[in-house]
Amino acid sequence: MNSDFTLAIHSLTYLALQLDRMSTSDAISESAGVHPVRIRKVLSLLKKHGFIKSKEGTGGGFIFARDLSEVNLWDIYKITSEGALQPKCPDSNEACVVGANMQRVLISIFLGAEEHLGEYLKHYTLKDIVDLIHKEK
Amino acid sequence: MNSDFTLAIHSLTYLALQLDRMSTSDAISESAGVHPVRIRKVLSLLKKHGFIKSKEGTGGGFIFARDLSEVNLWDIYKITSEGALQPKCPDSNEACVVGANMQRVLISIFLGAEEHLGEYLKHYTLKDIVDLIHKEK
DNA sequence: CATTCTGTAACACTTAGTCTTACAGTACAG
DNA sequence: CTGTACTGTAAGACTAAGTGTTACAGAATG
Numbered sequence A, B: 001m002n003s004d005f006t007l008a009i010h011s012l013t014y015l016a017l018q019l020d021r022m023s024t025s026d027a028i029s030e031s032a033g034v035h036p037v038r039i040r041k042v043l044s045l046l047k048k049h050g051f052i053k054s055k056e057g058t059g060g061g062f063i064f065a066r067d068l069s070e071v072n073l074w075d076i077y078k079i080t081s082e083g084a085l086q087p088k089c090p091d092s093n094e095a096c097v098v099g100a101n102m103q104r105v106l107i108s109i110f111l112g113a114e115e116h117l118g119e120y121l122k123h124y125t126l127k128d129i130v131d132l133i134h135k136e137k
Numbered sequence C: 001c002a003t004t005c006t007g008t009a010a011c012a013c014t015t016a017g018t019c020t021t022a023c024a025g026t027a028c029a030g
Numbered sequence D: 001c002t003g004t005a006c007t008g009t010a011a012g013a014c015t016a017a018g019t020g021t022t023a024c025a026g027a028a029t030g
Helices: A003-016 A025-032 A036-048 A073-081 A097-121 A126-134 B003-016 B025-032 B036-048 B073-081 B097-121 B126-134
Strands: A052-055 A061-064 B052-055 B061-064
Touching: A003 A025, A003 A036, A003 A061, A003 A073, A003 A126, A003 B097, A025 A036, A025 A061, A025 B097, A036 A052, A036 A073, A073 A097, A097 B003, A097 B025, A097 B097, A097 B126, A126 B097, B003 B025, B003 B036, B003 B061, B003 B073, B003 B126, B025 B036, B025 B061, B036 B052, B036 B073, B073 B097
Parallel strands: none
Antiparallel strands: A052 A061, B052 B061
């Protein structure tokens, strides 16, 4: 699984605990243990999709832009990792019954799998994550 | 997604269409479009788990060892790709509430996701795959 | 005992993921 | 209107994972 997904969740959770003020990419990157530029890249994506707002300059940073219980993990999966389940099939032999049809079959199965995964991820909102973070260490 | 998974399915499907005779790793690798050694590595795993049998020497090769409708994709996933959904979290900052707890929360969510995926994959047996391969090109 | 196959280790190659540097653009503070 | 503190993004270096290839030992067959 793509780690952009987990970084996005991490960042959003961080922001969810600082709803009243802006957080810098430096602060978030320190919490997540990765380079600030990487966080900014992920945040840039989240911003593009309206989950957060950003402000440049002194006192700037990032802040949550939606309701906590309105954002779920499937939303985040879709923008960071859609298609990640899809296996990469090498070009197989068209002259063989198996080779010629396997790719089509697998793709349809994995599309189904991703939809199925979606149903599961939709059940977790950011509010749930925040609650889980606080619940017994 | 791990391509060992698709290679395993590909190989088993190939064998499923040759239930009466042995197939060589060369033949399967040609169908799948990858190197024979790679196929042998995957087949070696399948053999270890009793899905196929092998025989060395002239006229040797691989052959299916179970009933087609008794093997499902979840069985294959488990031996080739278990844990593939699990996101790799960089070591985050223990001094931060988010960093300290995020990993634990994500792991439990993804374990659930994998179980959920399992329920889906269990519905596809190798017999189903063979049928799909034959159905309208 | 030559041939044909599996089984596996070792290594080269390739690609994707990640880190880091660098710098332009924007906002604010004095 | 200039210095400082941020975001935004591109580009290159580095690293790890995946894949291809060669090599060779071991087993079955004729």
